[in-house]
Amino acid sequence: MPGSKSIIPFGPQHPVFPEPLQLRLVLEDEKVVEALPAIGYVHRGIEKLAEKKEYTQNIFLVERICGICSFMHALAYCQGIEMLMDVTVPDRARYLRVIWSELHRLHSHLLWLGLLADSFGFESLFMQSWRSREAVMDIMEATAGGRVIISTCIIGGVRRDISEELMAEVLKTVDVLERDLEIIRPVVFDDYSVKQRLVGTGRITSEQAYDLGSVGPVARACGIARDFRETGYAAYKEIKVTPVTETGGDAYARARVRIREMYQSIDIVRQAVRDIPAGDIAVPARGNPEGEVISRVEQPRGEVIYYIKGDGTKNLERLRVRTPTFANMAPLLTMLPGCELANVPVIVLSIDPCISCTER
């Protein structure tokens, strides 16, 4: 029957989704006319639990909001508490934070690239990028002791130093990554079949992206030059970051932004390793946080916002986390109507969704 509407529940378990998200798609033939997300499958009440734990223990809790950007969650949280307690982080610790942040960004983007390739059935690219990602995981374990949740950020600095030898290993790893990216980049940028699936898919205008409050690569792919690293937290004061922007506003532009950001991250890691000053890695923080503060950090998926309210006890009064995927959900709802059902996985993956982040 042409023109009749049907509703398809897309997910929560779907081969392309690494995490449970349900989209209720209203279809007219093969065309999506309306999309409504239904979430709540991985809501863990972390914000409530954070009020019950001591503020020092919360670092390990917020890291578990999302594995892939765990270090940046801890960083945003620690920076917030440091602002409240007026702690100045030693220079070396600021640089170490940048190195681990950028390693996280690298492995996150490689993970995303694999998932995106998987969403349109390009398994070779998926394997290729996940193999390269292993190099980052290994260097992370060697420097921090954990592959994904590295737990190195603490209030007042970092828990571990990276020795000279390991710094050389870090440089070796990014060299290997750059070599691997040289294989991956032309595939994503120029391959006929990849472009067939990505160009024009899930396009939103710059105006829409701005109004809907999109963040991270989704906003930058629409030409909005927004990257919170520009404001100079941690060692981004010394290491200047220019936002990577594209103007297409579609899945292809978002892919380009992320690939180019990987090159940028490699550069930042090199700069940080070159310029890192010697010195302490942490200062003791005494007392309890009091007052309220908002701390922001640029994660691989966009800007994360921590609202922290302390009342002078070791427990926080409120910890609120707005993760980048939460902000990119509204743009996603605008991208989906009008697309073909077969393109839904590609569009959803193009915003790099992290459902665990979204629901906390």
Next chain:
Amino acid sequence: MSLMNTVAVSPDSLLQEVAGKYRQRYRFVTMTCTDIGDGYDILYHFDKDYELCNLRLYLKKGEELPSISSIFFAALLVENEIKDLFSIPIRDLVIDYGGRFLLTEDAPVAPMGREGCSRAIDIRLQGAPEEEDK
């Protein structure tokens, strides 16, 4: 330390203020709700060129909160979340999940409220008894 750029608003003047923010090309960031005993402390965060601007609203318990999702569409998700987690009635939502955005029918009521879920968490935390008193 307190929040910078924070303006207090009342539920009546909220929509007007938010519309003003929209005209000034602010982006909607998010909302924060805190249960402060007799009411809720609700913050609306807006951003423009990396500068945050907050609207602070005090809502008495039992009162209804007007939705800003007709001005900032992106607000509907966080408003639905607050409706679920604090059981605050919100009127004029563009898409109303009816309290089933994050929670299911058998979920606790207002888990993020002062009392909500506290007992459940306390019981779990007491799983490790403090031996120092012995």
Next chain:
Amino acid sequence: MVSLLKSVINNVLRKPETRCYPVERRAPFAGSRGHVEMDPSTCTFCGVCARKCPANALTVSKDPRSWTLEPYKCIVCGYCADICPKKSISMNPNHGLPGGI
């Protein structure tokens, strides 16, 4: 997908990237947080670790002297090793076997 053809052919001809795991194991990195170890000879059973553990995985009692780690609760963050006043707790870089440490 032609542009990846060269690497695909390379991959076919190269030896696998993966290890034949239980037979061939990679030595753990020196600083890896594999699992928690406690040295009972120096422990004073003060219970600081149990109070600070973010996951409430530790139970310590002075009388009778006991120190228990619940492996299923432990998140292997290493915070106990950091704060132990006697440095009795350490992180062993070898990963524990599934189901127990």
